[in-house]
Amino acid sequence: MADGLAEARQQAGALFGWLKQKLTRPADAGALAGVEQDPDDQANWQDLADQLRKALERDEAFRQELLSRLPKDLPAAITRQTATTVGDRNITIQSTGSAANIRVNERENSN
Secondary structure (H helix, E strand, O other), rough: HHHHHHHHHHHHHHHHHHHHHHHHHHHHHHHHHHHHOOOOOOHHHHHHHHOOOOOOOOHHHHHHHHHHHHHOOOOOOOOOOOOOOOOOOOOOOOOOOOOOOOOOOOOOOOO
């Protein structure tokens, strides 16, 4: 798994470098700089997504080149969940994915 993570980081870095070369308009470059300076700020990622969408809409050659650089097959997601529950009348729910429909019906304790 460590090798896969290292490879993913390398590929992401290469793609980010390519984007920095291609997205040179001030708003585009600013969005890239924002993500680079503070990658934990979700607003920076949203700004970059907005600028990417605009670039993809205005430049077909950019869109085609970006598509050619993205992986054709994505690995299956690995999800690991753990819950430790101690005590009485506890309810633990874990879910992954989207569109989950979860119902919890609490049964009466007949003791």
